[in-house]
Amino acid sequence: MRRGKKPQGRHKILITGNDAIGKAAILAGCYFYAGYPITPQNELTAYMAKNMLKEKRIFIQAESELSAINMVFGASASGFRAMTSSSSPGISLKQEGISYLAGCQLPAVIVNVMRGGPGLGNIGPSQSDYFQATKGGGHGDYRLIVLAPSSVQESFDLTFLAFDLADKYRNPVMILSDAFLGQMAEPIMLGAKRLCYVKKRWVLGKKERKPNIIRSLLLKEGALEEHNLLLQKKYREIAKKEVRYQTINTKEAEIIFVAYGISFRIAKEAAHLLPMKVGLFRPITLWPFPYEVLQRVSNKKKVFVFELSAGQMLDDVYLSVKDKEKVFFYGRTGGEVFNEKELVNFVLSKR
Amino acid sequence: MKAKFKRPRTLRDTPTHYCSGCGHGIVHRLIAEIVDELEIREKTIGIAPVGCAVLAYDYWDFDCSEAAHGRALAVATGIKRCRPDCIVFSYQGDGDLSAIGTAETIHTANRGENLTCIFVNNGVYGMTGGQMAPTTLIGQKTVTTPLGRDPQRGEGYPLYILEMLSVLKGVVYAERVCVSTPSDVLATKKAIKEAFINQLENKGFSIVEVLSPCPTIWRMKPPQAVRWIKEEMVKVFPLGRVK
Numbered sequence: 001m002r003r004g005k006k007p008q009g010r011h012k013i014l015i016t017g018n019d020a021i022g023k024a025a026i027l028a029g030c031y032f033y034a035g036y037p038i039t040p041q042n043e044l045t046a047y048m049a050k051n052m053l054k055e056k057r058i059f060i061q062a063e064s065e066l067s068a069i070n071m072v073f074g075a076s077a078s079g080f081r082a083m084t085s086s087s088s089p090g091i092s093l094k095q096e097g098i099s100y101l102a103g104c105q106l107p108a109v110i111v112n113v114m115r116g117g118p119g120l121g122n123i124g125p126s127q128s129d130y131f132q133a134t135k136g137g138g139h140g141d142y143r144l145i146v147l148a149p150s151s152v153q154e155s156f157d158l159t160f161l162a163f164d165l166a167d168k169y170r171n172p173v174m175i176l177s178d179a180f181l182g183q184m185a186e187p188i189m190l191g192a193k194r195l196c197y198v199k200k201r202w203v204l205g206k207k208e209r210k211p212n213i214i215r216s217l218l219l220k221e222g223a224l225e226e227h228n229l230l231l232q233k234k235y236r237e238i239a240k241k242e243v244r245y246q247t248i249n250t251k252e253a254e255i256i257f258v259a260y261g262i263s264f265r266i267a268k269e270a271a272h273l274l275p276m277k278v279g280l281f282r283p284i285t286l287w288p289f290p291y292e293v294l295q296r297v298s299n300k301k302k303v304f305v306f307e308l309s310a311g312q313m314l315d316d317v318y319l320s321v322k323d324k325e326k327v328f329f330y331g332r333t334g335g336e337v338f339n340e341k342e343l344v345n346f347v348l349s350k351r
Numbered sequence: 352m353k354a355k356f357k358r359p360r361t362l363r364d365t366p367t368h369y370c371s372g373c374g375h376g377i378v379h380r381l382i383a384e385i386v387d388e389l390e391i392r393e394k395t396i397g398i399a400p401v402g403c404a405v406l407a408y409d410y411w412d413f414d415c416s417e418a419a420h421g422r423a424l425a426v427a428t429g430i431k432r433c434r435p436d437c438i439v440f441s442y443q444g445d446g447d448l449s450a451i452g453t454a455e456t457i458h459t460a461n462r463g464e465n466l467t468c469i470f471v472n473n474g475v476y477g478m479t480g481g482q483m484a485p486t487t488l489i490g491q492k493t494v495t496t497p498l499g500r501d502p503q504r505g506e507g508y509p510l511y512i513l514e515m516l517s518v519l520k521g522v523v524y525a526e527r528v529c530v531s532t533p534s535d536v537l538a539t540k541k542a543i544k545e546a547f548i549n550q551l552e553n554k555g556f557s558i559v560e561v562l563s564p565c566p567t568i569w570r571m572k573p574p575q576a577v578r579w580i581k582e583e584m585v586k587v588f589p590l591g592r593v594k
Binding site: 031032034058060062063064066067068070071072073074075076077078079080082096097100104204205206207208211212213214215216217219 | 393394396398405406408411412413414415416417418419422425426427428429430431432433434436437454455457458462
């Protein structure tokens, strides 16, 4: 197991969201990266190509997203921290591999810099892969840990967490970014991040022990159910321990905004323009979703949900708030982005 | 009395799940013998396919991984790049390697990955009940070519994977063998051993195609299936070194 390099001191740099994920991955000890070109995440692949070679680690431009995710499967099975990245259509292609990673309990980090869909869509920012990421994009009963940064700083920070959580729970972790966050540059602080390495006894290629087999095929009667129950136990533990979120002024607020990623930034601006007191709620882990906290925070208040989709996280907000009557949704689709004025007008129209 | 023939150290004492007359058991054993002879059991990693050999790891006494259908060589690439000190091989059928995994096969070979690929070709999808494979012979009846494979009906021609790969610079060795007679089995062992030695010597991508009988799906008795390979299959897929 290769160790990550500690960032040198604390200093500020200007960097794009895509590059920040690459930089953090390398600092977090990512030893293997495989990717395939797709806009708007190409900067990340280019960053990895340049810097993984510099670090004498492995970079492969794969022949397809299918191949890339399966190379990551192999690297992870060998015990190394591994990552792949893509954007929406490419992430669809990776779903089979993600299901296999989950089934074989292999850690891996998958970055989705979301763009407009469905189909080939366009390359504008979107949040329309929420269902795919959080509700199981591939086959079988499995869960992905999904982290949603809302700034370049957080793109950097959450990448460290993604590798740690993947190793800790032997589970794939997705970083859900978008074309906006990936392309924009912001100043970030490079700070020392605590890395938690775990001993991996299950890896391939170790000597003097009984053979290790990486498999999700379990044909013996009852064996697959037993395996699934084990996975579900793990998911319950993650749901209990790993919920992350941000709240701003929710206690004194008259209404609550719920948004994640880039939408949260716009919602935050809109909140400043409104005459009433607005509380902001942002899930950082989209799975596990902070259902209970949102239920508590939204208590008897009107809840406004903003997404760059036709309303996907909305379902989880309904599961939290339960009273659909007081939940209002505004979204844009097809790679279009709302501005703060649109949100203000929407809120005022629902008073 | 001295034992002259016994189970290789690397072959586990597992009841076979293969049909009688199937070629997989022979190829599994040959790999086990070679791993023993080269003394590489502690550093060998096998990748099992999706297909009849999906349970290959139940037979070998070394580390193994499964792979999604067709992706064995991508998984093998990930492992070998991280662990160049290990000997990594994929074991794949014709559906896995030459249909759904064609892209991985070609590009892994073209990158010249230092890997060994064992390609077991029986011309059909066995596990799923005998559908047409890219390697099905013209006229051969399968579940999905009930009238016999006919290129005029748009069912295509037998696919020549080794010949296609042989033009790639990344490929150092490609040989087609079969397991019909004892001398064929010995030739197969020699070829597979060479493919492993190439990897030990960091030469690049080696592939051995084994024409293997599938009496159950071919609706033949085992001796007839073995003869059919020598009489019909080799006419389309000639034995010998392609590169």
